Amino acid sequence: MKKSILLVCSMALAIGFTSCEGKAVDKVKAENVEAAAVRDANADKFAEMKFEEKTFDFGKIERGQKQEHTFKFTNTGDVPLIVSKVKSSCGCTVPEKPTEPIQPGKEGEIKVTYNGSGKGQVTKTITITANTESGTERVSIRAFVEVPSVTETTTER
Incomplete structure (x- = not known):
């Protein structure tokens, strides 16, 4: 039952x-x-960032002297390039990401501003997160930051 x-x-x-x-x-x-x-x-197609240069050297600069450089690139991939994030290795360097997708065959820019802090040889890395095959790309800036000596500072006053 x-x-x-x-x-x-x-x-x-x-x-x-x-x-x-x-x-x-x-x-x-x-x-x-x-x-x-x-x-x-399109799952197996990616955007591709072809940079004119991946490293830029400002040369010798005075400490605190603001520097700017624009990294130019072309999307040589098959789909629109979407940059979702651009991050610097240090707070003294501020990158600006593109706001619109970069169509295949078109050019884009990432402007980087460095405030000139530090001393001696400095290198800052900018990491770009985008829909490329690797997911991240990197560019860098370099400079030799000269610090005025104490005697130069007192004689200028």
């Missing part, structure tokens, strides 16, 4: 779960299917 009651309850639950009012297929939007197909077709 217990077995038959259990069997009837199991069958009722199975029928209840499988007979939903709308079918999932009816709820799928055609434009979403098309967008997913395009996305999947």
Whole structure:
């Protein structure tokens, strides 16, 4: 008796779960299917950043002397380049990321401002997060920061 009651309850639950009012297929939007197909077709394609230069040297500069340089690049990939983040290795260097996607074959820029802090040879790395195959690209700036000697500072006053 217990077995038959259990069997009837199991069958009722199975029928209840499988007979939903709308079918999932009816709820799928055609434009979403098309967008997913395009996305999947491009899953193995990437943007590519081809830089004119990956390192820039400001040479000798005085401490505190603000410097700027613009790294220019071309998207040589197959899809629009989207730069999601640009980060410096130090707070003394401020990079500016492109705000719009860079289409294949088009050029873009990343402007970097360095405040001239530190002393001696300095190197700062800028890490770019984008939809490239590796996911990150790097460029760097260098400078030799000269600090005025104490006698130069007192004689200038």
